[in-house]
Amino acid sequence: MSFIVYSLTTLAFTGLVPGRSYNAYVTAYSGINSQTSDIVTKRSYPTSVRDFSCFTYSSENVSCSWSLPDGVWSMLYLRVINSSNLMQAVSIFNDNFTVITMYSLNEIIMDPHGNGRTNLTFAMLGRLKPNTEYLVNITTYSGDLPSQTLQGKAQTDISAPPPVPETVNITTVQNQVTPSSLTISFSCSWFQNTNGDLKSYTVIVKQSEETSSESPEKRWPLSTYSEYANGSTNVYQVDDRVYPSECSNSNSVVSVKIGTGRTSGSFSDGPLKQNTAYRISFRVYTYLPNARSVRAGGVAIYTDTRFSLPLMTLVGGIGSSGSIVGPVVGGVLGALVIIVGGVLLYIRREQLNCFKRPDSTLQTSTRKWDDLPAIPSDMKKDVCDASYKAGNEYVIPDDSTYEDLDNCTPQVDHHSGIPSKTGEDDAKTEGSSDPTYLVPDNPYLIVK
Structure with a gap:
């Protein structure tokens, strides 16, 4: 009797390509004899996609994108789930770039091939409910083997525009009107977010002196400033701006300048004409499609205010x-x-x-002593001008002062307040006819 003992041996292979199929077999050798086991075919597990994310695309669409997984794979499988309900399943096959979409109503749609691309790296998930959050799971398959499942989250846009504002009074900001621009007050309380978040807004400008109550044409987008500048329209759209962050407070008032010359894409906020009447309207969006959605036929969802009364720019100068x-x-x-x-x-x-003496005329003084102001009694020494000579010019003797004004008695003393005279000055004394010697206008000279 012989016994055959089997021992279980485990062998792990490393460094294999993810998702690739491998054949494995065992060969036993005994001397020159060998025996080969049956061939076993196995596939390594595939890896998950990289950089997977989903985002809002429209009120009915969610878009997801990713980077292709490493290794070998045969299919990417996406499932769109709302709560616990499977809303949509998308299969993207690697062999012929075919995309098969199956909706919850068991409707199957065959999308076009990949148009020469190596593989698809995005998917548009459609026919969804507006204003609804969805979970999107993505799994890589290589044959029948799945990878780890990744999950993204996105919410569709709301499909309703903002409520129509009840009372709007569009006015200019005081002292900020120029010949080429208007600064308008925009109140955050005009629009409510009950139908969805307010995503962005634009300014609609109409050159008009009318005062009728009207709203802009329900068309998106409207004409551009270049069309207005060449005279083909009198109504144009400035641009699409992000909803002002100042409106986090619904009672805030924001100043919006029109005519800045700023350019945004195909739109331009060009200068206004001087001394011209303009009417302004604000357009606010709950949904504004991006370029990809526009190519797919997406349209904006918005509400307009009525046009303001005419607002005048200034005259230049x-x-x-x-x-x-x-x-x-x-x-x-x-x-x-x-x-x-x-x-x-x-x-x-x-x-x-x-007060200057004429060259050839001698005048008689009309000033009288009675007309002179009173002299304070505590003044010890004053000068009395006894004569008014040579055309209203006072001549002061150089060798005397007058202390007693009643008698004008001369007192021998030198004028400490008057510069001393030279020999030439002595000639310019009382009775001198030299007109160059003039005394100050004040008839009194205070001396020590």
């Missing part, structure tokens, strides 16, 4: 803006000050000339 008025007014006031100062200086000069 002085006074056209607050930045010009200030310097102009300041310059005018400065000129007036200079003119008035010059006139006062001229008058003062003429008054001073009246």
Whole structure:
């Protein structure tokens, strides 16, 4: 009797390509004899896709993208789930780039081939409910072997526009109107987010002096500034702007400038015409399609305000803006000050000339002692001018002062307050006819 003992041996293979099929067999050798076991075919597990993410595309679509998995794979399998319900299944096959989409109604759609691309790296998941959150699972298959499942999340857009605002009063911001621009007050309370988040807004400009109550044409997008500039329309859309972050508070008021010259894509916020009436409307979106959605036929969802009453730009030139008025007014006031100062200086000069002695005429003084102001009693020494000679010119003796004004008695003393005279000055004394020796206008000289 012989016994055959079998021992179980485990062998792990490493460094294999993910998802590839391998044949394995065992060969036993005994001397020169060998025996080969049966061939076993096995496949390594595939890897998951990389960089998987999903995002909102429209009110009925969610788009997902990824990077292709490493190794060998035969199919990518996407499942769209709302709560616990399977809404949609998408299979993307690697052999002939065919995409098969199966909806929950068991409807199968064959999408076109990959148009020469190595493999698809995105999928548009459609026929979904608006304003609904969906989970999207993606699994890589290589033959019958699945990879680890990855999960993304996205919510479809709302399909309803914002409620129509009840009361809107579009006005300009004070002192911020120029010949080429208007700054408008935009109130965040005009639009409510009850039908979905407010995604962005635009300004619609209409050159018109009408005062009728009307809304812009329900067309998206509207004409551009270039079409307005060449005269083909009087209504244009400035651009599509992100909804102002200041509107996190519904009571906020935001200043929006029109005519900045800013360019955004095919739209331009070009300068306005001076001294021209414009009417303004604000358009706010709950859904604004991106370029890919536009190519797929997506349209924007929005609500407009009625056009404002006509708002006028300024006339060019002085006074056209607050930045010009200030310097102009300041310059005018400065000129007036200079003119008035010059006139006062001229008058003062003429008054001073009246005290000068004419060259050939001797005048008799009309000033009387009684007309002179009273002399304080505590003044110890004063000068009395006894004569008014040579055309209203006072001549002061160089060798005496007068202490007693009642008698004008001369007192021998030197004038400590008057510079000493030279020999030439002695000739210019009382009775001198030299007109060059003039005394100060004040008839009194205070001396020590």
